[in-house]
Amino acid sequence: GENVEQHPSTLSVQEGDSAVIKCTYSDSASNYFPWYKQELGKRPQLIIDIRSNVGEKKDQRIAVTLNKTAKHFSLHITETQPEDSAVYFCAASTPNFGNEKLTFGTGTRLTIIP
Amino acid sequence: DAGITQSPRYKITETGRQVTLMCHQTWSHSYMFWYRQDLGHGLRLIYYSAAADITDKGEVPDGYVVSRSKTENFPLTLESATRSQTSVYFCASLVRLAGVSNEQFFGPGTRLTVL
Numbered sequence: 001g002e003n004v005e006q007h008p009s010t011l012s013v014q015e016g017d018s019a020v021i022k023c024t025y026s027d028s029a030s031n032y033f034p035w036y037k038q039e040l041g042k043r044p045q046l047i048i049d050i051r052s053n054v055g056e057k058k059d060q061r062i063a064v065t066l067n068k069t070a071k072h073f074s075l076h077i078t079e080t081q082p083e084d085s086a087v088y089f090c091a092a093s094t095p096n097f098g099n100e101k102l103t104f105g106t107g108t109r110l111t112i113i114p
Numbered sequence: 115d116a117g118i119t120q121s122p123r124y125k126i127t128e129t130g131r132q133v134t135l136m137c138h139q140t141w142s143h144s145y146m147f148w149y150r151q152d153l154g155h156g157l158r159l160i161y162y163s164a165a166a167d168i169t170d171k172g173e174v175p176d177g178y179v180v181s182r183s184k185t186e187n188f189p190l191t192l193e194s195a196t197r198s199q200t201s202v203y204f205c206a207s208l209v210r211l212a213g214v215s216n217e218q219f220f221g222p223g224t225r226l227t228v229l
Contacts, residue, residue: 043220100145106156
């Protein structure tokens with residue numbers, strides 16, 4: 001089955017700097033890659049996703065890039081703010097299940113230092 | 115979101131007892147999921163359901179049982195709880211936006227402690 005590895009497990013950045021979280025996946029058939037954000041004590045929520053037919057997607061200060069050849073994708077957060085502090089999870093899925101079933105990475109705890 | 119709820123929010127039980135965690139969604143989403151969240155493991159899929167009366171195993175199904183007699187409910191039962199099942203459990207449902215995204219909406223979670 002699919003295996004998703006996520007790095008780093010913890011990340012601290014100064015407010016205003018950029019943060020990058022990287023994930024690799026094992027199944028070359030995977031074609032859908034969402035990112036979820038989980039604030040302390042809250043539920044995970046989708047913040048951005050990308051399909052394999054595009055290499056990059058942006059939404060304001062966040063962006064995701066995908067390298068299908070290398071089987072890795074990354075989350076980029078620019079101009080970080082205190083409210084960006086959270087745990088971020090990447091995930092991957094294959095069309096075998098209509099992209100319903102997600103395999104998650106182990107998470108990255110991002111801390112923004114004021 | 116009020117659309118997907120879990121109960122109880124907190125539960126303490128003892129080894130060997132049966133425990134049922136409830137999940138209810140008001141959107142009539144076809145797909146529903148149960149995950150457990152543990153430090154160092156992220157979110158791991160226990161079971162999922164494509165529709166009423168259709169369920170399938172996920173990554174870590176051992177020790178758990180699910181049922182789905184109605185679209186809106188997806189209970190998870192620990193038949194004989196073990197300490198290794200101490201975790202935070204999240205239920206989720208899926209809305210598919212054709213050609214755009216498959217967003218999973220998560221419930222608020224149930225923190226289960228097995229003593």
